[in-house]
Amino acid sequence: MSSNLHVGNLPFEANGVELRSLFEQAGTVESVRIITDRYTGRPKGFAFVEMATEAEAAKAIQLLNGCPMKGRNLVVSRARQEQRRGGGRWRNVA
DNA sequence: TGTGAGCGG
Numbered sequence: 001m002s003s004n005l006h007v008g009n010l011p012f013e014a015n016g017v018e019l020r021s022l023f024e025q026a027g028t029v030e031s032v033r034i035i036t037d038r039y040t041g042r043p044k045g046f047a048f049v050e051m052a053t054e055a056e057a058a059k060a061i062q063l064l065n066g067c068p069m070k071g072r073n074l075v076v077s078r079a080r081q082e083q084r085r086g087g088g089r090w091r092n093v094a
Numbered sequence: 095t096g097t098g099a100g101c102g103g
Contacts, residue, residue: 045097
């Protein structure tokens, strides 16, 4: 049970450790994943932060959304539907 | 490297 957060406007100078530390101020961070291009290996400039609960996720949004980080302000919002990492395809659709 | 959506363990 966790709530995924989409973090945009992420400075390329930021690391998952810094992001995690930031989000831990809002609650329990399950995991932090910085998105990088799988084909070029370049950072896409945004990340996903998994919070323990929806309440902490909401708190993280209020605390870290628009928060200045390394000269850039973060954009924290709820992640989209998680049907992206389902292995590339939905489950066996009838 | 910028308004973006994750494929790894």
